[in-house]
Amino acid sequence: MWGAFMKNRFFDYEKKWLWKPETWNKVFSPLIPLVHRLEELNHERWRIKPGILREGDYDAKTNSVMYPEVLARWEERGITLNRFGMGGTRWLAAIPRKHFGTRGYDADLLTLVVFCDVDYNDKTWLMESVAAYQDLLEYASSTGSAVVFVFTDGVSQEDLYISILQEAVVLFHLNYNKMVADVTPAILAGQKLSEIPGFRYLDRQGRSLNPDSEKKN
Numbered sequence: 001m002w003g004a005f006m007k008n009r010f011f012d013y014e015k016k017w018l019w020k021p022e023t024w025n026k027v028f029s030p031l032i033p034l035v036h037r038l039e040e041l042n043h044e045r046w047r048i049k050p051g052i053l054r055e056g057d058y059d060a061k062t063n064s065v066m067y068p069e070v071l072a073r074w075e076e077r078g079i080t081l082n083r084f085g086m087g088g089t090r091w092l093a094a095i096p097r098k099h100f101g102t103r104g105y106d107a108d109l110l111t112l113v114v115f116c117d118v119d120y121n122d123k124t125w126l127m128e129s130v131a132a133y134q135d136l137l138e139y140a141s142s143t144g145s146a147v148v149f150v151f152t153d154g155v156s157q158e159d160l161y162i163s164i165l166q167e168a169v170v171l172f173h174l175n176y177n178k179m180v181a182d183v184t185p186a187i188l189a190g191q192k193l194s195e196i197p198g199f200r201y202l203d204r205q206g207r208s209l210n211p212d213s214e215k216k217n
Helices: 032-045 068-076 125-132 134-143 161-172 184-188
Strands: 057-059 064-066 079-086 089-096 111-117 146-152 179-181
Touching: 032 111, 032 179, 032 184, 064 068, 064 125, 068 079, 068 125, 079 134, 079 161, 089 125, 089 134, 089 161, 111 134, 111 161, 125 134, 125 146, 134 146, 146 161
Parallel strands: 111 146, 111 179
Antiparallel strands: 057 064, 079 089, 089 146
16 A cells, blocks of 8 residues: 555565655755746736637536637647646646657657646637747747647645656656756746756756756757
């Protein structure tokens, strides 16, 4: 049972301590403080504004209205918009059609992770988000890149983006070594990444780097 640790005097196994909840109390993603700050800025300054609701297809996964012609337009541009929900958090994977059928997780495919703030009660939120990020989707179309959008309604404390990205990697065979977070909200707000409390920018060897000098890359 997850989250429980039961002692059995008749049986033991190697590394049983890993099941103890307290083992993981101080283990967390160094990106969490960054994502929380991005969510705060998005909610304060760049929340997606409601649009004018018109006739479309209801999408149960996102509890929003989809416009078939919008999906078809991006299909023509080589981008498939895949909608999902996880634990109350909605997400969208914009995947190059030519990438479908790829196996393994080492494809030369860049994935940009974008955090957005929306009003889940507004049925136009997803189509308005697609419109708001048209330039980014155009970039993905022209470069053959993928984009994973994580949508929250306010600042989330559940950090489901971690599980969402894991699922996206498995579903679409994304290269988890070529994923980058969009920090545009912080840059536009004049926020230095190095001044975000608790955020650590690490290289593959776990060494700390200056995120403000690296973000331009």
